[in-house]
Amino acid sequence: MASYSPPLRDMRFVYHELMGCDALTDLPGYEEFTPDLIDPILEEAGKLCADILAPLNRSGDEEGCRLENGVVYTPAGFREAYKLFREGGWTAISCDPDYGGQGLPAAVNVLVEEMICSANLSFGMYPGLSHGAYRALAAHGSEELKRVYLPRLVDGTWTGTMCLTEPHCGTDLGLLRTKAVPQEDGSHRITGTKIFISAGEHDLAENIVHLVLARLPDAPKGSGGISLFLVPKLLPDAEGDPGPRNAVQCASLEHKMGIKASSTCVLNFDEATGWLIGAPHKGLSAMFTMMNAARLAVGVQGLGLAEAAYQGSVAYARERLQGRALSSAKAHDQPADPIIVHPDIRRMLLLQRATVEGCRAMAVWVAKGLDEQERHPDPAVRAESEDFVALMTPVVKALFTDLGFESANLGMQVLGGHGYIREHGMEQHVRDTRIAQIYEGTNGVQALDLVGRKLGAHGGRYLRQFFHPVSAYVERHAGNASMAPFVGPLGKAFGRLQQATAQVAQKGLADPDEAGAAATDYLRLFGLTAMAYLWARMAETAMERAEAGDPDGFYAAKIATARFFMERMLPQSGALFSQVMAGGASMMEFDEAAF
Amino acid sequence: MASYSPPLRDMRFVYHELMGCDALTDLPGYEEFTPDLIDPILEEAGKLCADILAPLNRSGDEEGCRLENGVVYTPAGFREAYKLFREGGWTAISCDPDYGGQGLPAAVNVLVEEMICSANLSFGMYPGLSHGAYRALAAHGSEELKRVYLPRLVDGTWTGTMCLTEPHCGTDLGLLRTKAVPQEDGSHRITGTKIFISAGEHDLAENIVHLVLARLPDAPKGSGGISLFLVPKLLPDAEGDPGPRNAVQCASLEHKMGIKASSTCVLNFDEATGWLIGAPHKGLSAMFTMMNAARLAVGVQGLGLAEAAYQGSVAYARERLQGRALSSAKAHDQPADPIIVHPDIRRMLLLQRATVEGCRAMAVWVAKGLDEQERHPDPAVRAESEDFVALMTPVVKALFTDLGFESANLGMQVLGGHGYIREHGMEQHVRDTRIAQIYEGTNGVQALDLVGRKLGAHGGRYLRQFFHPVSAYVERHAGNASMAPFVGPLGKAFGRLQQATAQVAQKGLADPDEAGAAATDYLRLFGLTAMAYLWARMAETAMERAEAGDPDGFYAAKIATARFFMERMLPQSGALFSQVMAGGASMMEFDEAAF
Structure with missing residues (x-):
């Protein structure tokens, strides 16, 4: 199985040379992110991905997650890797310094995310979902909720989820039925069933913060009657330490085609205690504030797996001796030429390469727009950047994931029969990348x-x-x-x-x-x-x-x-x-x- | 999970109305295959596929094959289904009546094969490989070998394999190392390792007939030094009954992305007894005589799975209520419209439909050419048909399997998240169909x-x-x-x-x-x-x-x-x-x- 080698040279090209992201230091809050700081961050992230996360990718797929008596166990090595990930500060890199984050530009974060996805997409789901919850809470939560939950989401001791889908509704959230009943103490009782909940239950963190869409009793029908609630797995005490178990249970794990080390749960909420985030009936729009970032992140999953597949197929094409070059034999001292001499193999490798490098450039381009949208001192530039990001978000999500899946399949085609068996890890890339075309909006x-x-x-x-x-x-x-x-x-x-x-x-x-x-x-x-x-x-x-x-x-x-x-x-x-x-x-x- | 419904109306359209296959009765040996015989055969095949094979498709995938002490066990129900399949005469339909076959036109057989692939591709691999071995043996075997082996391959009491690939050689068979040493009694001792051997070991039949490519001691280097041998798992006695075990063992089963109920074996030949088929050093060309048929059959796998995916996604698109039609609501008595109202869903369904019906027409067109190539009284027509089939074979194999994979993926996209989990069977179609783009020549x-x-x-x-x-x-x-x-x-x-x-x-x-x-x-x-x-x-x-x-x-x-x-x-x-x-x-x- 090919090892993962972080594409740092191309990342530096895109960040510094092509997109001129060094100028991001002009933005308030980004002053310190000079090239001499950015490059070592990318290198460190690359090391973590290559040395810690990538080696767990195939074993995680083989072992999968296990549900026993309501507890979900992640595959061997995931707990230790998550501890290193958290302690290294990687859950915090793009978070607000006010809550313990490092406040790195999105244009850097997107490259770190790419490497995590290349190395181990399933692993990346846990901090990825957390980050979505962090964003929604940071944007719409009360000061009290933010004070308790944000620092723990940022330092990764707690993780988060997004609980949207129900058995009868996915794309059309207006149909959702989960109920929220207000209590006298200002909390709510949440009751309903959510499906396809990534990181819904696991053993990586001491607590899990569910962000749940539900209907208040007086809610209008349809999508204008949905509110957002925060429902912790363990109810924090006054100091914010995890206390008694809340009434939310993992009923079962989904059996999926891929990302098997990511726990995908059916969650039952049975009068679970929750708190409203944002205004009543405005839950969907609160969700949508983190949706752009989440959709870009899913796009980057396609890019990350395309890169992993590219590396795997190049390595195989260099090593596999089979047949002779059509024009004339190349490797005279070998019984056959490496298949990389063949034009059709090169066609496939170059399709992957053009995909990966093109998408990487686009990812940084759009992420830089996100940075400018959030931090540019000129409101006109902020507005233009917001338009740009809004326009490009669906393109990035769909294009990258479609091309990512194609690239993984090209990788398999380069490997031939050896791509279809598990040994080389290529078929896992195909299975893992396929979900990215579906979730976070097909x-x-x-x-x-x-x-x-x-x-x-x-x-x-x-x-x-x-x-x-x-x-x-x-x-x-x-x-x-x-x-x-x-x-x-x-x-x-x-x-x-x-x-x-x-x-x-x-x-x-x-x-x-x-x-x-x-x-x-x-x-x-x-x-x-x-x-x-x-x-x-x-x-x-x-x-x-x-x-x-x-x-x-x-x-x-x-x-x-x-x-x-x-x-x-x-x-x-x-x-x-x-x-x-x-x-x-x-x-x-x-x-x-x-x- | 959607049930399988044989597309008999469209098959009749293609066979009778479009391609005029009723005229095949003009060919010697096909006189009896009038429409009143053909249609009931297709109906019966459809019933078998829908009622017996399709219900075992998902359970077969879940259970997979099991190797214990050199014995491979197929999933529950496969033995009983194979018995019914064999007793119903389905292993014999396109075989030579001289050996117990029914001699049906290829243009009918291709439709039966499509239905088997739609219902249960893994199951279809066992008789499919047998048929390849039957063809090679029928074309090149000695009368003695044919007398013993052909009737048993035809009636399905024995099955066959094609042993080509070795760890270091797949596409480039010139590199193969398996050795054959002539013995005084006219037999050979075969030694070597073969990988990716479909149906290499299993519990469906009383004996397995391996057709093995190997090198004689005096063989020239490269592909001009390869000979074809018949190596039975059990050595037949004088009456042709299975006798002592031959020195061929299943060393392991491959862990594959899909077709998990098809046993894919690593086979070790350790001075196994075998007999030459055809002339020494002419093994590759002997193999190639069955290659056209095998490649067409693999193309039909793509077609069959595209049809299965089409049926699954149409059923889901009719049932799944989600959102409203863009123009105006359609199902006023329901909380939402079925997703089949959406243009993008219809686009995907029609891509599948255009694929399936177009490929089906092409399959029958080429199969009819095969019939004319083999049976037309005019040698000029035979020669032209041979050219036509030779030309179209790679097109059918690659086009159908590429489009078949695309169709399976469109099916998954129609189902969204429900397509990615195992329950609906759609992700299995994606995994199963992927191999068809690779084997039998990428x-x-x-x-x-x-x-x-x-x-x-x-x-x-x-x-x-x-x-x-x-x-x-x-x-x-x-x-x-x-x-x-x-x-x-x-x-x-x-x-x-x-x-x-x-x-x-x-x-x-x-x-x-x-x-x-x-x-x-x-x-x-x-x-x-x-x-x-x-x-x-x-x-x-x-x-x-x-x-x-x-x-x-x-x-x-x-x-x-x-x-x-x-x-x-x-x-x-x-x-x-x-x-x-x-x-x-x-x-x-x-x-x-x-x-």
Whole structure:
């Protein structure tokens, strides 16, 4: 099984050279995050991931989680690894210093998250869910709740969950039935069943903080009648130390295709004690404040597993001797050539590579937007950044996870039969990455978010944050011969995206089913165009930097991958364009009974 | 979990109405296979699959196979099911009547195979591998071997295997090391280790007949020094009854991503007794005589699982109430609409449907070619059919299994979180279908077969069997307004395929890496064009038939699916065309050290 090697060189390229994130030190609160601080953080995170988390990935998958008498046991080694993770301060890196956090920029955090996902996605679920709970509570909780819970979520002694889904409702939370009855002391009694609750019960932390969506007795029907509650597994005493057990139980663990070391629970709340977070009936919007970050984080799961699969398939392609190069034998001293000589193997490796590096650049781009949205002194810049992040969030979530799954499958294809058996760990990547296309809003829901909420909103205001820079970039490089192999295809794809956008916006106004029918293909077209923009910029940066020398060939490889992307991946945009332009009649006119 | 419902109506459409397979009764040996015989056979096969095999699919996956003291136990129920399968004559349907077979046309057999794969792919592996061994033995075995082994393989009391792969060699069989030492009595002693041997050891049959590739002492190096041997698990006595145990042992079972009820063995041969099949050093070509049939069969696995996934996702989409239709609520008496109202759900269902019905038509088309190749009285027709089957085989194998995997994943996406847990069986379809892209020659190898062996061979003679009929069809319908929505897109895709073919042939002559770099995308372009041709023909047939009435809406749905295919699936051909035309430099010039 291939070991994990943190892609630090490319991370530094994206952070410092491509995206100029060193300028984040200009933002209030980020002054100290100079390159000499950032690089060692990434290195340390990489070590933790490679040395501690990655070695537990396959054993965790084999062993899975175990439920015994209401207690969930994580696989061997997870408790010790979590202790190291927590003590190393990794649960705190992107949290508010007021609550013990380190306040690192999102643009750094996203790279740390990528490495955690590459090394051990199941492990990453526990701190990942905690961080979601942290964010919702930090944004909407009362001072009293924040004082008790936030420091413990930040230092990782407690973990958190997000309890949304019920057996009959997932995407449509308006249907949810869990009840909350107010008590005289200001608390509530929560009763209901939640399913698919990641990290819902486990043995890593001394307490678990459930954030639960439920209905108050006077709640209006539908999604406008949902409130958010904090329900701890153990009720804290006056000092905040875990006290008696609350009435929430893990009824069973789901048997899943992958991420088997992540405990996915059915939770029964039986008059459990909880406290309201935010205003009554405003639970969904409170949830949505952490949703952007959570969706970006799920996108990064796709990226992380694509990187892991890439590394595994490159290692195999170098080692596996099979057949001879089509042109002429290469490894004359061996009985056969390594399969990396074959064009079709290289095609698959480069598809993975173009995916990984393109998505990584996009992840940092959007995360930097998140930093500016939160900290830029100019409110106009903050507003623009907010638009940009809102626009790109569904694209990142769906594109990265779709491409991540494709990359894991390409990895398996490179390994052939050896990819299908457990030994090399590649089939686990395929199984693990598959969930990312589904949870935190299926990729179809992301596409509807893009065409339904982001495209037309405020007269297309969100779109400007993408269209303007790309349009300006294409114009600026119009006469540049060395950039033509990149800007030419980008311009073509961008033109298609503009046309498709106009059609989707126009037709969708008259008939929302038209927008819905276009949504998934439109999102992919948008995502590929965004990747093309970033690949053109990466080629440009690499060419500039290479003028001062390229001893390890890093920049040459970057330019070569950019070329591959333009020639062999971006052409999909033409097909997607045709499919969008064909409209939705072929779907909507199909007789439902005939399916 | 959705039950399996045999798609008999569509099978009858393809067999009788579209492909005119009733005319197969004109071929010698097929005289009796009139529609009144064929339809009940399909019905009976459907019943067996729905009632006996499908109910064991999920339990078989959960339980898997078990190795104890060299004995492999299949999951509960498999022995009883195999007994029924065998006694029902299903192991014999496409075998030679001289050995107890029923001699059914391949065009029928392919439909039976599809249903078996839909119901229980793991189960189907056991008779499937047997059939491969039957074919190789029937084509190349001595009369004595055939007399003893064929009747037992045909009636299923014994099963067979194909032992090719070794730890260090899969695609490149020239590297294989298993040795065969001739004995004075004419037998051989076989020694070596084989891996990934499907049905290598199990408890379904009283004996197992291994067909083993090995090297004779005087064998030339490479693939021209491989011979084929028959090595029974139990050595038959003079009457052909199973006698003493031969020196072949199952050392371990592979732990696989899917098809867990199919036993995949590491087999150790330790001076096992075997007999040569065919000529010395001609083992690979003997294997290749059954390879076409085996590859078509693996393609059909993709089709079968796409159908199963389609049925599962349609059932879920009708039942799952979630959200409201984008245009206006449909199910006013329900708290939400079934998700089948949503365009993006319909898009996924129609992608599956267009895949399934298109592949089914292609499967019967090619299988009919196989029948004509074997039985047509006119040697010219036989030769043409052989060319056609040789050309289409890699396309069917790779296209069907790629699309089958995509369809299974679309099924999972329709089910959302419920698709990722085991309960509904959809994640099993994803895991099971994934292997079909790998075994029997990876899909990359199929693509190389198409561009390397089939495209240029005999001055492009193979190609004519596809290009001529399609070209004639497009011309014939050029002025037909009602066919324009189908023939227009077909003509465009076909034009692209012709241009791409010219480029691949030309560039590939000068540099085989150019053909290799184009291969996978070219194969998909070819496959989509072939599907477009069949979808046009299906639309045509449906329109003609509908004139006499369409009470159940079958023909209307067919025409609507054809339209969907042309508008939402075929446009991919444009992207594939661009990718092929971009050439291979971006892959081959990438510095190997930089991966």
